[in-house]
Amino acid sequence: MLTSSSRLPRAAPRNLPLTTFVVLAACAAWVRAGQPDQIAVEKDIVYGKGGDVELHLDLARPPTGDGPFPLVVCIHGGGWRGGNKVGYHGRLREFAKRGYVAAAVQYRFCPQHKFPAQIEDVKCAVRFLRAHAKEYKIDPTKVAAMGDSAGGHLSLLLGLMDPADGLEGNGGCADQSSKVQAVVNYFGPTDFTMPVAANVIGTALVADFLGTVDQKAPVVARASPITYVSAGDPPILTFQGTADPLVPMVHAKSLHEALKKAGVPEHLETIEGGGHGFAGPAYTRTVNLTYEFLDEHLKGKAPVKSAVEKTADKPKEASPKVEAASARQQDLNGIQDRLRAKVMNHLLANPNDFKGAIEAVEKDKEYQDNKNDLPQVKALLDQWRKAAK
Numbered sequence: 001m002l003t004s005s006s007r008l009p010r011a012a013p014r015n016l017p018l019t020t021f022v023v024l025a026a027c028a029a030w031v032r033a034g035q036p037d038q039i040a041v042e043k044d045i046v047y048g049k050g051g052d053v054e055l056h057l058d059l060a061r062p063p064t065g066d067g068p069f070p071l072v073v074c075i076h077g078g079g080w081r082g083g084n085k086v087g088y089h090g091r092l093r094e095f096a097k098r099g100y101v102a103a104a105v106q107y108r109f110c111p112q113h114k115f116p117a118q119i120e121d122v123k124c125a126v127r128f129l130r131a132h133a134k135e136y137k138i139d140p141t142k143v144a145a146m147g148d149s150a151g152g153h154l155s156l157l158l159g160l161m162d163p164a165d166g167l168e169g170n171g172g173c174a175d176q177s178s179k180v181q182a183v184v185n186y187f188g189p190t191d192f193t194m195p196v197a198a199n200v201i202g203t204a205l206v207a208d209f210l211g212t213v214d215q216k217a218p219v220v221a222r223a224s225p226i227t228y229v230s231a232g233d234p235p236i237l238t239f240q241g242t243a244d245p246l247v248p249m250v251h252a253k254s255l256h257e258a259l260k261k262a263g264v265p266e267h268l269e270t271i272e273g274g275g276h277g278f279a280g281p282a283y284t285r286t287v288n289l290t291y292e293f294l295d296e297h298l299k300g301k302a303p304v305k306s307a308v309e310k311t312a313d314k315p316k317e318a319s320p321k322v323e324a325a326s327a328r329q330q331d332l333n334g335i336q337d338r339l340r341a342k343v344m345n346h347l348l349a350n351p352n353d354f355k356g357a358i359e360a361v362e363k364d365k366e367y368q369d370n371k372n373d374l375p376q377v378k379a380l381l382d383q384w385r386k387a388a389k
Contacts, residue, residue: 048171060092067137070298077149120169123178152188156225159183235265241274
């Protein structure tokens with residue numbers, strides 16, 4: 001079991017305003033800060049249309065080699081109604097360094113666009129990338145989806161749904177498949193047919209997304225990944241905190257019990273005491289397990305050692321320059337973790353006080369001294385400013 005060094009309270013106030021829940025979900029899923037490197041992120045590539053909305057994705061590729069490379073499609077969280085693909089830029093670069101093409105995708109938000117708009121959009125993104133596989137040096141037979149929270153939910157649907165299940169939409173590239181070959185799910189909801197009162201995803205949040213909270217409504221089962229579990233589905237790795245105040249543990253457990261019953265390769269990694277997002281050693285372990293899982297299922301590399309064994313190994317000696325860069329990155333990660341905790345605690349104590357949360361970050365001395373190396377924090381501050389208006 002893992003222990004998160006930065007956790008949310010075991011129970012969230014049930015009267016916490018919906019917008020605050022969404023922002024907490026977004027800041028809980030902050031991607032690690034990263035320093036600029038030689039991996040370029042190609043931004044705002046148009047991949048299709050959702051209704052009259054033009055949809056974009058950001059993409060990073062390995063700096064050398066002719067490919068084709070396996071593809072990882074990254075889907076951000078935010079309650080299906082917020083978030084930004086820029087939050088995955090650090091992970092896109094890291095995947096590219098490791099020999100993957102990686103894309104972070106935009107999708108339409110509720111309540112203006114209710115389900116199935118979101119799954120139609122990310123399915124379109126997968127089809128677009130397959131259609132342009134030669135251009136982007138992608139192996140179209142080796143595609144994974146990865147996401148956190150709402151993004152985890154959509155990633156699961158990409159892996160579990162078959163063409164006969166529909167919901168492909170009319171965004172483009174209809175001749176391509178949207179099915180992926182592996183899924184990494186960070187604390188995404190899996191079954192909306194469970195009574196809403198029994199989980200703290202929130203009645204209003206689900207209603208905005210699905211248009212109803214009636215568990216008997218057809219759309220509720222249709223939006224639940226567990227509905228589509230069947231033999232032959234791709235391998236699925238889930239990370240779930242036992243103290244998650246937004247997505248109860250039962251979501252992950254029920255899904256993985258169904259996967260086992262169907263004979264689908266699966267692994268549920270429980271983060272003991274973890275909330276809706278992880279930090280410190282728990283975060284590092286989930287990252288290592290993700291790379292190991294994808295290397296195994298997209299590159300055919302059987303894991304030689306577990307992530308636990310790897311972290312126990314004595315580190316190899318590194319050059320002073322490498323050691324300095326590593327120390328700097330650890331410092332940035334620590335600053336970002338502390339700022340995240342500050343924001344989450346402020347919003348839990350002062351619901352919807354986004355201006356106060358922004359001010360708390362902007363006045364923080366370490367943020368002021370390092371903000372140019374904390375692009376994800378700056379991007380989320382911009383998002384909170386919009387929420388504060």
